[in-house]
Amino acid sequence: MISLTINGKKQELDIDPDTPLLWVLRDELHMTGTKLGCGMALCGACTVHMDGTPVRSCSIPVSAVANANIQTIEGMNSVAFQAVQKAWRDLDVVQCGYCQSGQIMSATALLQTNKKPTDEQIDAAMSGNLCRCATYHRIRNAIHQAADAIGKTASTVGGKA
Amino acid sequence: MNFLNKQFATIDKNSPLELSRRQFLQATGVGGGLLVGSGFISLTIPADAATVSDAPVFNAFLKITPDNNVIVAIKHMDMGQGVSTGLTTLIAEELGARWDQIQFEFAPADATRYNNLFWGPTQGTGGSSSIANSWQQLRTAGAAAREMLQAAAAAEWKVPQAEVQIKNGVVSHGKHSSEFGVLVATASTLPAPQKPVLKDPKDFQLIGKKIPRKDSADKTNGTAIYTQDIQLPGMLTALVAYPPQLFGKAKKVDVAKAKASPGVIAVVEIPRGVAVVAENFWAANKARKLLAIEWDLSACETRSSDELFAACHEAASKTGHIVKNTGDASAALKKSEQVIEAKYEIPYLAHAAIEPLNCVVKVDKNQCEMWFASQMPTIDQMEVGKVTGLKPEQVKINSLYAGGSFGRRACAGDYVVDAAQIAKQLPGRAIKMVWTREDEILNARYRPMAVHHLRGAVSPDGKALAWQHHAVAQSIMRGTPFEGMIQGPLDNSIVEGVNDMHYAIPNLQVQGTEIPIKISTLWWRSVGHSGNAFVIETFIDQLAKSAKKDPVAFRRELLANEPRALGVLNLAAEKANWGKPLAAGVSRGIAVHKSFGTWVAQVAEVRINADKTFNVERVVCAVDCGVAVNPDVIAAQMEGGIGMGLSAALGEAITLKNGVVEQTNYHTYTPLRIDSMPKVEVHIVPSAEAPTGVGEPGLPPIAGAVGNALFAATGKPVTKLPLGNKV
Ligand code: FES
Numbered sequence A: 001m002i003s004l005t006i007n008g009k010k011q012e013l014d015i016d017p018d019t020p021l022l023w024v025l026r027d028e029l030h031m032t033g034t035k036l037g038c039g040m041a042l043c044g045a046c047t048v049h050m051d052g053t054p055v056r057s058c059s060i061p062v063s064a065v066a067n068a069n070i071q072t073i074e075g076m077n078s079v080a081f082q083a084v085q086k087a088w089r090d091l092d093v094v095q096c097g098y099c100q101s102g103q104i105m106s107a108t109a110l111l112q113t114n115k116k117p118t119d120e121q122i123d124a125a126m127s128g129n130l131c132r133c134a135t136y137h138r139i140r141n142a143i144h145q146a147a148d149a150i151g152k153t154a155s156t157v158g159g160k161a
Numbered sequence B: 001m002n003f004l005n006k007q008f009a010t011i012d013k014n015s016p017l018e019l020s021r022r023q024f025l026q027a028t029g030v031g032g033g034l035l036v037g038s039g040f041i042s043l044t045i046p047a048d049a050a051t052v053s054d055a056p057v058f059n060a061f062l063k064i065t066p067d068n069n070v071i072v073a074i075k076h077m078d079m080g081q082g083v084s085t086g087l088t089t090l091i092a093e094e095l096g097a098r099w100d101q102i103q104f105e106f107a108p109a110d111a112t113r114y115n116n117l118f119w120g121p122t123q124g125t126g127g128s129s130s131i132a133n134s135w136q137q138l139r140t141a142g143a144a145a146r147e148m149l150q151a152a153a154a155a156e157w158k159v160p161q162a163e164v165q166i167k168n169g170v171v172s173h174g175k176h177s178s179e180f181g182v183l184v185a186t187a188s189t190l191p192a193p194q195k196p197v198l199k200d201p202k203d204f205q206l207i208g209k210k211i212p213r214k215d216s217a218d219k220t221n222g223t224a225i226y227t228q229d230i231q232l233p234g235m236l237t238a239l240v241a242y243p244p245q246l247f248g249k250a251k252k253v254d255v256a257k258a259k260a261s262p263g264v265i266a267v268v269e270i271p272r273g274v275a276v277v278a279e280n281f282w283a284a285n286k287a288r289k290l291l292a293i294e295w296d297l298s299a300c301e302t303r304s305s306d307e308l309f310a311a312c313h314e315a316a317s318k319t320g321h322i323v324k325n326t327g328d329a330s331a332a333l334k335k336s337e338q339v340i341e342a343k344y345e346i347p348y349l350a351h352a353a354i355e356p357l358n359c360v361v362k363v364d365k366n367q368c369e370m371w372f373a374s375q376m377p378t379i380d381q382m383e384v385g386k387v388t389g390l391k392p393e394q395v396k397i398n399s400l401y402a403g404g405s406f407g408r409r410a411c412a413g414d415y416v417v418d419a420a421q422i423a424k425q426l427p428g429r430a431i432k433m434v435w436t437r438e439d440e441i442l443n444a445r446y447r448p449m450a451v452h453h454l455r456g457a458v459s460p461d462g463k464a465l466a467w468q469h470h471a472v473a474q475s476i477m478r479g480t481p482f483e484g485m486i487q488g489p490l491d492n493s494i495v496e497g498v499n500d501m502h503y504a505i506p507n508l509q510v511q512g513t514e515i516p517i518k519i520s521t522l523w524w525r526s527v528g529h530s531g532n533a534f535v536i537e538t539f540i541d542q543l544a545k546s547a548k549k550d551p552v553a554f555r556r557e558l559l560a561n562e563p564r565a566l567g568v569l570n571l572a573a574e575k576a577n578w579g580k581p582l583a584a585g586v587s588r589g590i591a592v593h594k595s596f597g598t599w600v601a602q603v604a605e606v607r608i609n610a611d612k613t614f615n616v617e618r619v620v621c622a623v624d625c626g627v628a629v630n631p632d633v634i635a636a637q638m639e640g641g642i643g644m645g646l647s648a649a650l651g652e653a654i655t656l657k658n659g660v661v662e663q664t665n666y667h668t669y670t671p672l673r674i675d676s677m678p679k680v681e682v683h684i685v686p687s688a689e690a691p692t693g694v695g696e697p698g699l700p701p702i703a704g705a706v707g708n709a710l711f712a713a714t715g716k717p718v719t720k721l722p723l724g725n726k727v
């Protein structure tokens, strides 16, 4: 038995301990927002947050996350996430959409630690996430827009990302 | 529900596209097996064909619920190109609906209603044809429903139908006003008008406006369902062990260890490999590694990339099929003092969509049901019918979002067939066959490698004089079910864009040669144009230099009789400040190309750094695709085409070593990442022409534009892809 905390919910699973977290999410828990792209930590489609840090769930065995707090796109609701999601929709970033859960998870993690990233910082934080549709141009713009929106909320209500 | 036979506008019989329709008919051999009745555009809905929601049906493309939701059937595969937005726009516009009341469903596989009007009785997506073939059809479907609502309101209110207005989802006349919902029960039973009147374009409310995509919400919260995400009761996951090379066959198979692995339900052989079927992905993946298979690779390719290029160069040095001959290029070259020669090399490319290919199949006695992103449902139905012994119409396809395709899913005899081969051995069970990234790269169907030999000359007064061109590549279609699309001795994709080039060259000869290589190839976003535009556009710059002319000025002369080409060329040049000084270390290059009826020009600004590396910093793009149905989706497709084209131009190549593909995953096959993506600006030429596609045409020019910027900076001709990141 492995116990996991996913989106704040404790789960007890009887599962092969070397199963990557990605396949626990997808095949066991049927949470399919997190995607398979490469299985080798090369594309970022499987990005989730582990204690707030973006990680590639395809390359982490479930046994290694037993004590961690895992957040997937299905359970995200932070201020940063909402700003990112809104910017993604306002700018219609998506094309095929398949990489976008991972992009949004990485972008949210960036804005949770860096309130006002530059283009270079965005490129550095997002370069682990491939998008074959090449929506990169809009991803950059959307992250700036989300950062601005968070900045405005913070200055008016003293909120926290 | 009362479904009437509602016939709408079909393809214009005089259209040049009628030719491709005939080709496709011939090619696919789809004669009548799938057809009910005679017309290939019957819009009748059989009573059992209600798709997801049971709402009153106006025609094959349109349902309206009593609570005012308008549901549009999308007959094309959504692979990111925006069909769920573009196609719904056409209906919403003519119907007079509000954008927020529009929803969509993917149409089922049924070529009698959902065929691509450019492809005859075949349902499918490709050739950037979705909007173009639907333009009249869906507007007519929307207009017909509008007139039926007007008629129902007129009867109800006892007023003349012609005076009933529909706007923003409201039906009104004088003091009467109503939403659609209360009228649909009556309206949907009325006879469909034979010739509904389409709106005057000046009255368009949605077409040409920036309106939000319909697929943004579910693609930004993890709920969009792709094939990978399908969950069905009792479903099993299958992984296939494929031979390390195409045309390899299993000789000896020992499945004992794999079978005994935890979670494995079955191990089955299929014609192309050995499938492990297990309770979940991880169990199947572990067990697949335990298979001991001896492969017979005697029928496989043995050459390496350098040998293949050498073979192509040799073929190019001989005379090929002459597919275009204007004036006398040989004579003109002979007389010229300065002949420019260039030999080009272009590599194999993989589609490498982020969603690896996959397919869910359940075979039962009298039906086979499938869930996947089907790019050519009609072909998939036929092939799966053959495998399962069912009639094509007994193969039911539930269409889903595609996590990218770029042409890859439009294929025959491939992953869909493999999935069906597995499922038929486990009847009654839903089988999800998935490919890993390694499976996807190994079994990719590549954009063909190519070699082009060119000779050209300009006249002493600086005009383009002669151009002799020989393109050598593997045919995409020969030996496949699409072979019938080849007209004449040569697969046209080898020379497309070249033999029909728009530059007025007085002496032009184009030759092409097919070279057989035992590697599987396929259309890759923009097909032959993807490499051919690079060749043409960089060679034009070489001629311009020889003529001592500015590249834009030189092109303008050669395109003097091509107003739409000039339109994009001039717009891109103007917006990029062509001719104005640039920062130190930065150079510009331009390219212009037409594909799939759409003109695109791009200016690339490239910075060469002190260490000889270079970055593409900015791209200015101008596009003329006729009426811009959704300018923001068009811009997105240009941005994406530029990004993918740049990806290939800079860093993608599939290479062979002794016949074996050397790349396996994204560390060796390396698509562009965000840190190499330039800033992109897209400008649309206003037009009243019928719309043409945008999914592919944004891609071809970029490699040439970047190559020309490097040429401008270094003076060294650029003739080989990928360019890498150094000059
Ligand atoms: S699937 Fe995990 S990084 Fe690609």
Ligand code: FES
Pocket: A094, A095, A096, A097, A098, A099, A100, A130, A131, A132, A133, A134, A135, B080, B354, B403, B404
């Ligand atoms: S949107 Fe298609 S891969 Fe990113």
